[in-house]
Amino acid sequence: MEFYHILNRGVDKRDIFLNEKDYLRFVHNLFEFNNQERVDSNRFYFFKRSNIDIGCPYIKKSRKLLVNIHLFCLMQNHYHLLLSSRIEDGIPRFMQKLNMGYAKYFNEKHKRSGALFEGKYKSVLIEKEAHFFHIPYYIHFNPLDFKFPEWRNNDLKDCKKAKKFLDNYRWSSHLDYLEKKNFPSVTQRKFLLEVFGGTDKYKEN
Template sequence: MELFHVLNRGVEKRNIVMDDKDRLRFVQGLYLYNDENLLDRNTRRFSKEKAISTVRKKLVNLHAFCLMDNHYHLLLSPVDADMENLSAFMRKLNMGYAKYFNEKYRRVGALWQGKYKKIYIARDSHFLHIPYYIHLNPLDYKFYEWRSGEISNTLDPISFLKKYKWSSFLDYFGTKNYPSLLTTDVLKNMLGTQEEQIATIKSIISNPDKTNFSEIIELSD
């Protein structure tokens, strides 16, 4: 199985979501567009009910994700190790959401800064740290110092993450937030129990291993 960290940002770093309705629409798209049977020309016609009631043939396995105001992170593996499946999913997701956003806000032009960035998870150290990097991204809203290891009170950031619902963090933390979206078996053993995750998060945000995260950040820029 090949894992890829996939991300994209709004053009000129603009916001890609304006409210929770937009956030929900993007997350619903992670489900709807992950279907070989949904043709590209149908991405404009979003129907959650139709997606649930028909037989789906997944294009990718989604292992983790985080939606931020102006960008997103996905951890994906293409079904059957077929990169065409990953490309098809990303094309549908980006195009479908951009159409929704531009129509809703009566705008024209590109929403995304480019196609998308795809990073192959080739090293064990990258694999071990990327789920935490993705899930800790929301701390940038309130606890940006987590990246430099300057957080002394680690309870507040963890409490904040537990309340942030636009990522897969809760699904690995014992709460079924988006169970229909995710393939969790690959990461569950690695992330461990809630207690083990808390211990790892505390370690990261109070004294992060800059070498491991710096590699992820460098590849993501």
């Protein structure tokens, strides 16, 4: 299985998520467009309760996945994904639907035109073992940029506050890896949890 770190950001580093509905729509698209079958980009299901999940219940059982979405993290002006392909050309097919679908939604909603993203997307094959074990935490730690940018220099002063901040950040798969249901239908977590040694080991790291 080959793993790819996928990154894309707004053109001119502009924000691509302006409010909660934008974030929810992108998470919805992660679920909805991960399907070999044609989908209705206007169908939008989410269930608002103490936790939120995405996707129409009957669609969940019938999807033919293009990719495994192992991880995701959404920031204001960019996003990170960790993907592996389920079929030949699964990643490019999925990414085309994801980027085009979200750009169409964003432009219509916010009354703008033109490119939303700075390019197709950046894709990095994870080849080294050290990179493989590092990348999940790198992706999930990205929201620390908002309040604890020193994390990138391994200089966190208050790890407890940083952890609390991450544990309250909704727009990533981090909470689902902690078994705190957030968007559990979006990601395929079994493989990485086995690599980590389970949820408890993931928490420790």
